[in-house]
Amino acid sequence: MSYARNLRCRECGRSYPLEPAHVCEFCFGPLEVFYDYQAMRREVSRQSLAAGPPSIWRYAPLLPADPASAVDIGTGFTPLLRAPNLGRLLGLNRLYVKNDCVNPTWSFKDRVVSVAAAKAREFEFDTLACASTGNLANSVAAHAAKGGLKAFVFIPADLEQGKVIGSAVYGPTLVAVDGSYDEVNRLCSELSDKYPWAFVNITVRPYYAEGSKTLAYEVCEQLGWRAPDHCIVPMASGSLFTKIYKGIKELAWLGVIDWRETRMTGVQALGCSPIVEAWERQSFSIRPQKPNTIAKSLAIGNPADGYYALKTLAQSGGNGLAVTDDEVVEGIRLLAETEGIFAETAGGVVVAGLKRLAEGGRLDPDELIVAFITGAGLKTQEAVQERLAPPLVAKASIASFEEALSQRQGALPAARK
Numbered sequence: 001m002s003y004a005r006n007l008r009c010r011e012c013g014r015s016y017p018l019e020p021a022h023v024c025e026f027c028f029g030p031l032e033v034f035y036d037y038q039a040m041r042r043e044v045s046r047q048s049l050a051a052g053p054p055s056i057w058r059y060a061p062l063l064p065a066d067p068a069s070a071v072d073i074g075t076g077f078t079p080l081l082r083a084p085n086l087g088r089l090l091g092l093n094r095l096y097v098k099n100d101c102v103n104p105t106w107s108f109k110d111r112v113v114s115v116a117a118a119k120a121r122e123f124e125f126d127t128l129a130c131a132s133t134g135n136l137a138n139s140v141a142a143h144a145a146k147g148g149l150k151a152f153v154f155i156p157a158d159l160e161q162g163k164v165i166g167s168a169v170y171g172p173t174l175v176a177v178d179g180s181y182d183e184v185n186r187l188c189s190e191l192s193d194k195y196p197w198a199f200v201n202i203t204v205r206p207y208y209a210e211g212s213k214t215l216a217y218e219v220c221e222q223l224g225w226r227a228p229d230h231c232i233v234p235m236a237s238g239s240l241f242t243k244i245y246k247g248i249k250e251l252a253w254l255g256v257i258d259w260r261e262t263r264m265t266g267v268q269a270l271g272c273s274p275i276v277e278a279w280e281r282q283s284f285s286i287r288p289q290k291p292n293t294i295a296k297s298l299a300i301g302n303p304a305d306g307y308y309a310l311k312t313l314a315q316s317g318g319n320g321l322a323v324t325d326d327e328v329v330e331g332i333r334l335l336a337e338t339e340g341i342f343a344e345t346a347g348g349v350v351v352a353g354l355k356r357l358a359e360g361g362r363l364d365p366d367e368l369i370v371a372f373i374t375g376a377g378l379k380t381q382e383a384v385q386e387r388l389a390p391p392l393v394a395k396a397s398i399a400s401f402e403e404a405l406s407q408r409q410g411a412l413p414a415a416r417k
Contacts (some may be wrong), residue, residue, distance in 0.1 A: 011029030082095075100374050107375035107379075109135040138163060166379060293328075324352075328352055392404040
C-alpha cells in the first residue's frame, strides 16, 4: 500500500487531492507528495524493506504509487561499488560509486519514469509524454512500450545520436524540436493544457520526482543501513539532488537509519550552471542561462527545482561547483581508466567535481563519500571519441604487430623466456 495522503504546495502549504496536478492554484508554487509518516513509521522497518523485490519496488511503501499498477522493467538496486583505484588517486579512503548506468535504459531516469508510469495508469491515461534532454526520452519510450501505452517524446534537435536511437527503437512518436531543452519544455507545458496525456515531468511531476528517492534508499541499505557522510550529485533541474537528500532524511525520520549530517554537493557543467552561479553569488535567485556545454543531459538553463537545490546545499553544508567541458571529458576517462565504468557526460561532471574538491583539500580523506553516476557512456560517445588513442593498425603477423607497438610505445614489452 502507499502512505501518500495528499499533494501540498512547497511554498504556501495548501493541500490538494492526489490528482494529476503539479502547480498550486493559489501561489503557483510546485506541489509535492505528502505522506502519513506516523502510520508509515509503525509499519516500515529494515526487515520489511529488505524482504521486497530487488528493484525500486522493494521501497513501495515509501513511494506514492500502487505497485499493482507498476510498469516494471527491472529498474533499481544497481551496484554500489567501492572505488579504491580512483580513491587512491584522489587521496580518499572510503569512496564509493553508485552505478546507475546499468538500469534498463542505462540511466537513473528509469526510477522516476517507473513511478510516473504507475501513476499514469492509476489515473487512466493512455499516453505517456515528456520533454527530455535524452535519458528521460529513452525511459518514457521503453516504459510506454512495456505498459501498452502510446508515447510522445520531445527532444532538442541537436541531441546526441545515441540518445535519439535509444528512444526511437521503442517506437514512440519522437519529436525533434528546433530549440534548447527549455524551449522544448515550454512547448510541452502548452501541449499538456491541450492534450490529455501524462507528461511525466509536467502533469504527474510530483509523483515522478519521488522516484529519485530510491537512490538514497538503496545506497543506505547497501551501506548496511547507514547514510553516507557526503554525496556528490550532478544537477540539471535540481530535482534529483533534492530528492536524494529527502530520501536520506525520510529513512532517518522512520528510524530505519541513524541521522547523520550528510553533506550534499551538487556539480554542474560550467556552460550551463545556473544553480551554481546563484550559489556563488550567495543568492537564492536563479538567473536563467543559455546552455553551451557537451553535458547535454544537464543542459537545463532554467531549472525548475533550482531554488530547492540551493536550499539543500545550504541546509546540508555542501558545496556547489561548476566544471569545464575539458574537465568533464577528463572525468569520463578517469572513471573508466580507474574503475572500469564508462559514464556519460553527467558522470564526467561528477568525477570532475570530485577531483576538484579533493585537490583543493575540501574533502575529508576518511569520510564516506558516494559519487552518483547517473547514465551510461555509450549514449554520449561523441564527447570522448576525439580524445582517445586510436587503435594500433597491424597485419596478421607478430612482426607487423611488434613494429606498430614499438612505434607507439618506443619499446617492446619483455617477451616470455
